[in-house]
Amino acid sequence: MTKPNLLSGMQPSAASLHLGNYLGALTQWVQMQNDFNAFYVIVDLHAITVPQDPKILRDNTRRTAAQYIAAGLDPSKSSLFVQSHVPAHAQLAWVLNCITGFGEASRMTQFKDKSQKGGSDNSSVGLFTYPILQAADILLYQPTSVPVGEDQRQHLELTRDLAMRFNSRFGETFVIPQAQILKESAKIYDLQVPTAKMSKSAQDPKGLINLMDEPNQILKKIKSAVTDTDGEIRFDPSAKPGVSNLLGIQSSLSGEKVSDIEARLKNQGYGALKAEVADVVIESLRPIRERTNELLEDSAELDRLLAKGAEKANEQAEKTLKTVYENLGLVMAL
Ligand code: AMP
Ligand code: TRP
Numbered sequence: 001m002t003k004p005n006l007l008s009g010m011q012p013s014a015a016s017l018h019l020g021n022y023l024g025a026l027t028q029w030v031q032m033q034n035d036f037n038a039f040y041v042i043v044d045l046h047a048i049t050v051p052q053d054p055k056i057l058r059d060n061t062r063r064t065a066a067q068y069i070a071a072g073l074d075p076s077k078s079s080l081f082v083q084s085h086v087p088a089h090a091q092l093a094w095v096l097n098c099i100t101g102f103g104e105a106s107r108m109t110q111f112k113d114k115s116q117k118g119g120s121d122n123s124s125v126g127l128f129t130y131p132i133l134q135a136a137d138i139l140l141y142q143p144t145s146v147p148v149g150e151d152q153r154q155h156l157e158l159t160r161d162l163a164m165r166f167n168s169r170f171g172e173t174f175v176i177p178q179a180q181i182l183k184e185s186a187k188i189y190d191l192q193v194p195t196a197k198m199s200k201s202a203q204d205p206k207g208l209i210n211l212m213d214e215p216n217q218i219l220k221k222i223k224s225a226v227t228d229t230d231g232e233i234r235f236d237p238s239a240k241p242g243v244s245n246l247l248g249i250q251s252s253l254s255g256e257k258v259s260d261i262e263a264r265l266k267n268q269g270y271g272a273l274k275a276e277v278a279d280v281v282i283e284s285l286r287p288i289r290e291r292t293n294e295l296l297e298d299s300a301e302l303d304r305l306l307a308k309g310a311e312k313a314n315e316q317a318e319k320t321l322k323t324v325y326e327n328l329g330l331v332m333a334l
Contacts, residue, residue: 005143005175005316006036009043009083009134010068012061013200016210019281020188020198022071022288023252028147028182030072038078039141039313040068045083045090046133049126050114062299063292065306067211070291081309083137088317092136093129095324096162099169100132104161109154135159140317142175149182170327174320188249191225194241212289215282222246222278233265233273243270246277253280 008029010021017026032038044061061082073080083089105111108131115123131154138146138159146156156179163174188198192207202208206221213221227242235258237244250273251258265273295302326332 003035003037004145005039005141006032006145006147007039007041007138007141007143007177008147009041009046009137010064011047012042012044012057012064013047015060015063016212017064017067017071018198018200018211019209019249019285022211023188023249024186025147025149025182026068026071026073027252028186032145032147033074033077036145039143039316040073040078040080041083041086041137041313042068042081043083043134043137046130049124049130062296062302066292066295066302067288069295069302069305070288071211075305075309079309079312080306081313082306085306085310086140086313086317088140088314088321089133089136092140092317092321092324093133095328096132096135096139096166097129099162099165100129100158104158105129105132108158110151131155131158132162135162138177139163139174140320141313142316142320143177144175145180146177147180147182150184153179153181166324170324173323173327185248186252188252189241189245191221191242191245194226194245209281209285211285212292213285214289215286218282218285219278222274222281225274227270231269233262233268233270235259235262243273246273250277250280253284 008025010025029038029040042061042064044057047057047060065080065082068080069075105128111123111128111130114127134155135158138156139162146159148156156177160176163176167173167176190196190198190202190207191209192202192204196207198208200208206224209218209221225242225246227246228240230240232240233243233247234240235244235247247258247261250256250261261276265276322332
């Protein structure tokens, strides 16, 4: 039986992914490779909706790809590719722009938030149509499933609306995709402000564990993680966010149940918990960091893997785009 298609995307917006991206998204994507015909796209065209330094953008795109492969996305199972390598994304985005209402696009909350911060003259039209390019990313691959974080729910709703609208105006063309909201339980918090989500825009770099951090950096960050004063190792996110976050990280990486860790470390101090967490984080990230560095040293090999991914992606994307053009009434080029 053929596997259903799945697509997800990530921006190449940092030199290193963080532990939240890894546990909250990447490990789940790695698992889904077996059950789906998966497409994972690094969305460089989305990244340029805000100003980018060309050299850093190129570097971050390769770094993001290398970390995904190092963490277990397998280019022989899934298609891992760069969005700009598949011209159909920009082509379908144009078509979808033409069936999206101006008011409909204006209601996207992520655009409202981002443009409010910069002011309307500093926000590009590209930022405004960002969700429509995202809809094109998705619909080209006819996926049944799109695993994303909660913050992407509205963009997925728009994608479904556009797909249904196109189908009803021009005939069955797109599969209507389902958002598969990634597990809330996998949420990782900032080590310094454990009530806030771990994020690349952390106030204090000590709050953030990067996949590319060296062991001594990880040790320092975990040792200085904020806890509380009652001294009890107990999972209670509202009363004890810091300790609970450490327990969550430990459990996700080791596979040991939180209740077992609590029982095992009962009556030991936070120092013992932190030592264990540091150890499991360091040992889990070590092979990923090492493999990423190997891939980056041989960027020709990395580019070759991405070219193979783009080839598979292009094949599927071209097929969908051709149907779209035909159904729209465009004269097909010879
Ligand atoms: P971002 O780069 O922030 O857009 O994150 C990419 C994906 O990583 C999101 O869709 C989330 O599923 C996941 N993610 C980001 N931060 C965290 C976090 N602190 N905990 C768990 N998952 C996260
Ligand atoms: N907007 C998504 C984010 O910020 C990234 C993205 C672009 C995406 N295209 C996509 C996610 C297609 C899923 C499917 O996280």
